[in-house]
Amino acid sequence: MIRHTAERTPAGTSYLATGEGPPVVLIHGVGLNKEMWGGQIVGLAPHYRVIAYDMLGHGASPRPDPDCGLPGYADQLHELLEHLQVPAAHVIGFSMGGLVARAFALHYPQQLQGLVVLNSVFNRSAEQRAGVIARTSQAAQHGPDANAEAALSRWFSREYQAANPAQIAAIRQTLAGNDPLGYLTTYELFATQDMYRAEDLGSIQVPTLIATGELDPGSTPEMAEQLARRIPGARVTVLPEQRHMMPVESPRMVNQMLLEFLATAHTRPNPIKGIVA
Structure with missing residues (x-):
């Protein structure tokens, strides 16, 4: 993985930014941090300005307020983009990051150029x-x-666990090292907010990709299909034989999918201006 020096926004969000071109923001999953995106940073930075950050309660970013809800996580991304003077970006959210990306799309549509939701949840069964x-x-x-x-x-x-014991051990250590209160606040949202403002998803008017792995047990292909049906023009991709952490386990496959989507998405202007939901 390419190492970069992390910086902080005035509100304390820890982030890294590299590359040049249209801005692409990466939002990690619950219990992880911006380091999970090493494969995507390598693959995307030759073509895009890649921005990865630590979600509230994770990594080197501050804890969320216990009652901030998903809007507080969307506000964090808004503050980051304002700090970087990025008018609008493509936002890629993984798992819990996909819920944050959806919330950002609803609360700050004027700052969104394209939306990618990877391995995320929607309309869980009982x-x-x-x-x-x-x-x-x-x-x-x-x-x-x-x-x-x-x-x-x-x-x-x-197979991946057996072939990469050091990486699996590092991820286990990352999970164990999370701030307990920050992690729990975030996990409770992940557990309960899969239908956050579901009735408003039809207002999203940017190019959108919903993707998951064929073998992802918690973020299933059925979820991806249901979510995509709520967002006008959204595409669905199900990567064969992939499980939840496909950005880490199969970065080349995921990067190819992302690059193909972004190549068409960033040429389309954002049709929504000056609207904050």
Whole structure:
């Protein structure tokens, strides 16, 4: 992975930015941080200005207010773009980052050029909802790494885990090192906000890609299809034989998909100006 020196916004958000061209923002998943995007930074930076940051409660960014909700996470991205003097960007959100990206699209449409939601959740079934609520309770009782082994089994193929033990160990350490309160606040939103303003998703008017892995048990192809049906013109891509952490496990495949989408999306102007929902 290419190492960059992280910087901070006035509000304390830790971020890194590299490359030149149309700006692309990367939002990580719950329990992770901006370092998960190493493969995408390498693949996208020759063509785009890539901005990756630590979500509230993660990495070197501050804790969220306990009652800030998804709008507070959208506000964090707004403040980051204002600090960088970026009028509008393509936003790529992974898992929990996909919920943040959706919230940003609804609250700050004038700052959005394109939207990519990777391996994220929408309209969980009763069984899926019960499972994630149970994991939230375990995290509240035992800390951020309470479900680490089960999570890694969901996230990665057995072959990848066996071939990359050092990387798996590093991710396990990242999970364990999370601030407990920041992690729990974020995980509770991840567990409960899959239908956040679902009735308003039809207002999103930028090029949109919804993608997941064929074998992703928590962010299923069915979820991707349902979400895409709510957003006008959204595309759906299901990558074969991929599990949840496909940006890490298969960066070349994911990068090819992203580059193909961005090549067409960044040429289209943002039709929404000056509207804040």
